[in-house]
Amino acid sequence: MLFVLATLAVAPPTGFDPEPLNVQVPRLEAEITVDGALDEPVWREAATLTGFSQYLPVDGRPAQDSTTVLVWYSPTAIHFGIRAYEGHADVQATLADRDKIDSDDFIQVLLDTFDDQRQAFLFGVNPFGVQADGILRDAARRATSFGHGNTGRSYSIDYSPDFVFYSKGQITPDGYQIEIRIPFKSFRFQAADPQNWGINVIRRVQHSGYEDTWSPVLQADASFLAKSGTLQGLTNLSRGLVLDITPEVTSNVSGAPSVTGWDYDANEPEFGGNLRWGITNNLFLNGTVNPDFSQVEADVAQLQFDPRQAVFFPEKRPFFLDGIEQFATPNQLIYTRRLVNPEGAVKLTGKVSNTNLAVLSGVDHESMSVTGIDNPIYNLLRVRRDIGGQSTLGGAYTDKVDGNNYNRVAAGDGRLVLGSYNVVFQGGASVTRSAGETVSAPLWLLNVSRAGRRFGFNSSVSGIHQDFRAASGFIRRAGVARANFSPRYSVFGQEGATIESWTGSVTLDGTWNYDRFFDAKAPNDSKLHLNSLFTFRGGWRATVALLIESFKYPTELYTDYFIEHSTPSGIDTIPYTGTNRLNNLDLVLNMSTPQFQKFSGSLMVIVGRDENFFEWAPANIAIVTANANWRPTEQLRMNFLYNHQQYIRPSDWSNVGLRRIPRVKLEYQLSRAIFVRFVGQYDANFRDDLRDNSRTEDPILIHDPGTNTFTRAVAATRNDFRVDWLFSYRPNPGTVFFVGYGSSLSESQSFRFNDLERVDDGFFVKFSYLWRM
Numbered sequence: 020m021l022f023v024l025a026t027l028a029v030a031p032p033t034g035f036d037p038e039p040l041n042v043q044v045p046r047l048e049a050e051i052t053v054d055g056a057l058d059e060p061v062w063r064e065a066a067t068l069t070g071f072s073q074y075l076p077v078d079g080r081p082a083q084d085s086t087t088v089l090v091w092y093s094p095t096a097i098h099f100g101i102r103a104y105e106g107h108a109d110v111q112a113t114l115a116d117r118d119k120i121d122s123d124d125f126i127q128v129l130l131d132t133f134d135d136q137r138q139a140f141l142f143g144v145n146p147f148g149v150q151a152d153g154i155l156r157d158a159a160r161r162a163t164s165f166g167h168g169n170t171g172r173s174y175s176i177d178y179s180p181d182f183v184f185y186s187k188g189q190i191t192p193d194g195y196q197i198e199i200r201i202p203f204k205s206f207r208f209q210a211a212d213p214q215n216w217g218i219n220v221i222r223r224v225q226h227s228g229y230e231d232t233w234s235p236v237l238q239a240d241a242s243f244l245a246k247s248g249t250l251q252g253l254t255n256l257s258r259g260l261v262l263d264i265t266p267e268v269t270s271n272v273s274g275a276p277s278v279t280g281w282d283y284d285a286n287e288p289e290f291g292g293n294l295r296w297g298i299t300n301n302l303f304l305n306g307t308v309n310p311d312f313s314q315v316e317a318d319v320a321q322l323q324f325d326p327r328q329a330v331f332f333p334e335k336r337p338f339f340l341d342g343i344e345q346f347a348t349p350n351q352l353i354y355t356r357r358l359v360n361p362e363g364a365v366k367l368t369g370k371v372s373n374t375n376l377a378v379l380s381g382v383d384h385e386s387m388s389v390t391g392i393d394n395p396i397y398n399l400l401r402v403r404r405d406i407g408g409q410s411t412l413g414g415a416y417t418d419k420v421d422g423n424n425y426n427r428v429a430a431g432d433g434r435l436v437l438g439s440y441n442v443v444f445q446g447g448a449s450v451t452r453s454a455g456e457t458v459s460a461p462l463w464l465l466n467v468s469r470a471g472r473r474f475g476f477n478s479s480v481s482g483i484h485q486d487f488r489a490a491s492g493f494i495r496r497a498g499v500a501r502a503n504f505s506p507r508y509s510v511f512g513q514e515g516a517t518i519e520s521w522t523g524s525v526t527l528d529g530t531w532n533y534d535r536f537f538d539a540k541a542p543n544d545s546k547l548h549l550n551s552l553f554t555f556r557g558g559w560r561a562t563v564a565l566l567i568e569s570f571k572y573p574t575e576l577y578t579d580y581f582i583e584h585s586t587p588s589g590i591d592t593i594p595y596t597g598t599n600r601l602n603n604l605d606l607v608l609n610m611s612t613p614q615f616q617k618f619s620g621s622l623m624v625i626v627g628r629d630e631n632f633f634e635w636a637p638a639n640i641a642i643v644t645a646n647a648n649w650r651p652t653e654q655l656r657m658n659f660l661y662n663h664q665q666y667i668r669p670s671d672w673s674n675v676g677l678r679r680i681p682r683v684k685l686e687y688q689l690s691r692a693i694f695v696r697f698v699g700q701y702d703a704n705f706r707d708d709l710r711d712n713s714r715t716e717d718p719i720l721i722h723d724p725g726t727n728t729f730t731r732a733v734a735a736t737r738n739d740f741r742v743d744w745l746f747s748y749r750p751n752p753g754t755v756f757f758v759g760y761g762s763s764l765s766e767s768q769s770f771r772f773n774d775l776e777r778v779d780d781g782f783f784v785k786f787s788y789l790w791r792m
Contacts, residue, residue: 040234040248042066042218045091046255055148055187055198057089057100065089065100068233068248071222075172075230076519076554077511078238078472082231083107084194086126086222090250094257096202101126101220103146105194108226111616112146112190114654114688117749118153118178120145122614122648124225126197129155129247131217132208133301133370136244136409138344139217140206141176146195147653148188149691153178154344157242157409159441159468160475160507173236173470174243179333179340181752182206183791204258204791207301207369213254217247225614228558238509239472241439242409260792261297265753266290267310267787274780281777292787293338293753302369302376307338309362322642322664322678326632327573328496332356337752342368345377346401349432349445349464350483352415353379353399354493360384362394373405375413393422397491409436415447417491426451426490430462441468451488460484476506484533499543500536503528515556522552543571558613568603570630577635581720581729582711592720592729597635598713604628605640620647631666633675633706636713638666658684668712675712677705679769692750702739703769708732740764740775753789758782 049061068088073080084107089100103126112123123145131139136157143151158175182205188197208214220233234248270288274281291309298304323330334343339355345368346353358364364381383395396419403413412433419426430447443466450459464481485498507524529542547567554560580595605627612620623644631638643663650656659681666676682700689695709719709732720729745759762780766772 040068041251042068042090042248043252044250046253047091047093049093051098051200053185053187053198053200055189055196057102057196057198061091062089062100065091065098068220071220071231071233072235073229074221074232074236074238076228077514078236080514082222083227083229084222084224084231086220086231086233088128088220088233090218092253092256094255095204095259096200097130099128099197099199099201101144101197101199103194103196103222105224109616110146110190110195111225111614112188112195112653113149113650113656114147114691115145115149115656116686116688116694116747117149117181117752118151119656120149120151122225122619122650123149124195125151125223127151127155127221127223128199129217129219129221129244130201130206131244131247132206134209134215134217134249135373135405136217136242136247137405137411139219139244139247140182142182142184142186142199142201144186144188144197144199146188146190146197147691148186148197150184150186151178152182152184153180155244156344156347157244159241159477160238160470172243173238173240177344179335179343181337181340183751183753183789202258203256204261204297207303208256210300212256213252214256216250216253217244218250219244219247225558228554228613237472239439239470241436241441241470245409245436256300258297258300261295261303262792263295263753264292264790264792265294265787266292266790267785269783269785271781271783274777276777295341299369302367302371303342305338305341305366305368307361307364310336310338310364322644322662322680326576329493331493331495338364338366342366342377345369345375345403346379346399348401348413348415348430349443349466350430350447350462350481350489350492350494352417352428352430352447352489352492353401354489354491355379355399356493357419357491358383358397359387375401375403375405377401388421389424390422395419395421399491410434417489419490423455424453426488428489428492432464439470441470442466449487449489451486451490458486460486460488462487473509474506476504478504482533482536498533500531500533501529502542517556518553519556520554522550524550524552526550543573545569560609560611562607562609564607564609566603566605566607566627568605568629570601570603572597572599572601572635576632579722579724581722582715583718583720583729583731584715585717595711595719601630601635601637601713602628603630617650618648620645622646628669629666631668631675631712633666634709634712634719636711637669638675639669639672640667641665654688656686656688658682660684670712670716673707674705675707675709677703679703693746693748696743696745696747698741698743700741701770702737702741704737704739705769706735708734736767736769738766738769739778740766740772751789753787753791755785755787757785759784 044066051059071082071086073082085104087102091098125143125145127143129139138156141153141155154177155174160173184201186199222231236246240246268288268290272283272285274283294306296304334355358381361381361383366379368377379399381397385394388395398418400416403411414431417428428449432445435442445464448461462483466479468477469475480502482500483497487497505526509522511520512518526548528546530544531542549565552562577595582593582595584591584593607625609623625642629640645661647659662680664678668675680702685697687695711717719732721732722729741763743761748756760782763778764775766775
């Protein structure tokens with residue numbers, strides 16, 4: 020480590036002015052064809068943005084590859100022309116699907132249309148004009164507990180929202196150029212006239228792994244958006260009537276086994292639709308009736324490291340994605356996937372004066388009710404007020420009513436930006452009525468972080484009472500309090516050095532049962548993680564982390580566990596009492612390649628001694644996540660993902676648990692609007708006969724309180740194979756035509772593929788059309 024520090028320079032960037040830039044943008048009465056040529060006379064009158072500088076991996080240096088951005092606006096749209104020069108390597112570009120251009124060279128235009136430095140609309144385009152869009156927000160730099168994830172960025176991107184805009188690109192002898200037209204009716208902006216917009220432009224150069232920005236940003240900056248430039252004096256912006264109507268029709272056929280063979284159930288075509296109305300420049304009303312979500316790709320199977328924590332899956336359904344950023348809270352008290360199969364919903368999102376407002380009401384299908392005969396009703400409210408600088412104060416209220424039962428949550432929160440420090444806090448409570456009983460419980464959080472080019476930290480303390488419920492939100496684990504402190508230190512190499520940057524961090528983390536925290540007792544679970552992240556020239560990254568942990572016996576997981584103990588007089592059934600504490604020592608290795616022209620990949624390996632939750636005993640673990648992307652042509656993309664999770668008893672080296680999940684996804688892009696996708700995923704899951712491995716080695720019994728019976732926890736095997744294919748035609752985010760098929764199969768022995776039996780399958784067709792008035 021001393022050798023690494025000795026070979027890296029720690030001097031701050033010199034000769035570099037990080038002040039934001041201001042631009043007067045011309046308003047021109049012109050209409051042009053978006054063809055990527057940039058040869059119309061109007062481009063000669065556009066404002067010019069040049070002088071990009073490097074942001075990652077080492078900030079404060081002039082960009083190695085020159086970029087010129089031209090910008091002007093007409094009465095109805097803003098236009099960007101980009102000339103990206105590349106003199107060091109070939110341009111990397113594929114004919115990718117929307118939001119899947121991370122492996123390509125790309126440009127991202129950030130528009131902070133309220134000029135409030137809280138969030139920005141992001142419009143990304145690769146050299147062929149393929150689009151990726153979303154919302155960019157400030158986020159604290161952090162090093163994760165596994166040592167990978169500290170990219171140096173002080174922002175995060177949510178690619179969920181889709182906006183209607185137009186782009187075309189082409190590769191040129193000296194790089195590539197792109198033309199972008201963004202209609203004003205596609206997004207929200209101020210009602211003032213004239214008005215200023217925040218702007219920045221990010222360029223990703225894949226052959227070097229560098230990220231450049233137009234308006235200079237340093238890694239020491241607490242706010243990425245505060246360093247945006249400004250488009251000044253925008254006036255007479257005309258949106259006209261903003262009314263999007265998207266009728267849709269779907270039909271599906273589902274199959275399942277029966278005593279006579281395989282039966283198919285053909286459902287009648289279903290009609291539904293979405294409506295989006297721009298009430299004002301900054302306020303939108305959305306409505307949906309009988310929405311269909313058949314185009315959503317199946318969730319990727321996830322490994323669960325701790326059975327006490329819920330697994331999160333992101334929202335992907337189109338109706339909920341529009342304006343979803345407005346519902347964000349520090350703890351995720353609003354999670355729209357709770358509306359599983361809505362019959363209808365209405366949503367209002369926007370910004371009035373300095374206040375962000377988001378309201379959603381929805382009625383779920385009766386099959387989602389506890390009773391099976393009531394329609395659960397959801398009402399969700401989120402309000403956030405800007406207060407000076409980049410600080411905010413906000414509140415959230417959620418209400419779910421299911422027959423005579425209900426869950427209501429109210430919370431207040433805030434974010435304070437104080438120089439290089441960020442402070443985030445939240446406090447709230449839930450009131451839940453279930454089976455005639457009403458209980459209430461609190462939730463609270465405080466997070467303090469410091470941005471810094473070399474030194475920074477993240478710290479937090481939070482608590483969620485065991486009776487706290489968020490039926491409209493996502494709480495990973497209730498009934499605990501947690502404290503965390505993670506300081507980090509970074510050094511940077513000289514230009515051209517093999518090691519461009521190194522970040523070392525320490526994570527100190529304690530988790531208590533909620534009441535135990537207030538009794539000032541030692542943590543139930545304590546963690547010390549030593550992390551080291553290296554960024555190498557050319558875009559290679561490697562991390563090493565040492566995990567030293569201690570876990571206290573979680574009584575709540577094993578209330579139904581008993582032991583079958585043999586005595587001279589016969590079999591005795593005695594309660595299970597686990598080892599009081601397990602001590603872990605793990606090593607994490609993680610490496611990722613650059614985005615090569617045709618290939619990229621990453622590998623994470625965790626080995627060592629960890630807890631075996633199956634039997635609450637020590638285990639030797641082997642966890643592997645391998646990800647490979649291959650792009651043999653501009654149109655064909657293949658992704659291979661493999662997850663491996665194995666727990667081995669140290670006493671006899673037998674497997675107590677083994678899960679293997681290979682997943683293959685193949686996409687062929689016939690054009691920007693048409694692609695074919697195939698996904699195959701195998702989930703092989705094995706669990707051995709359970710025994711009291713840490714103490715008596717006696718068999719474990721599972722008690723059924725309903726029948727007061729005891730059953731041995733015998734070995735279980737599940738081998739599931741899922742295949743899906745989809746033909747997709749999507750010229751814009753609203754107009755789509757899908758034809759798809761999915762099938763679930765299983766077999767007794769893993770990876771044999773000779774006795775697979777179908778469990779269910781189904782065909783579906785969907786057509787929707789975006790009618791924009």
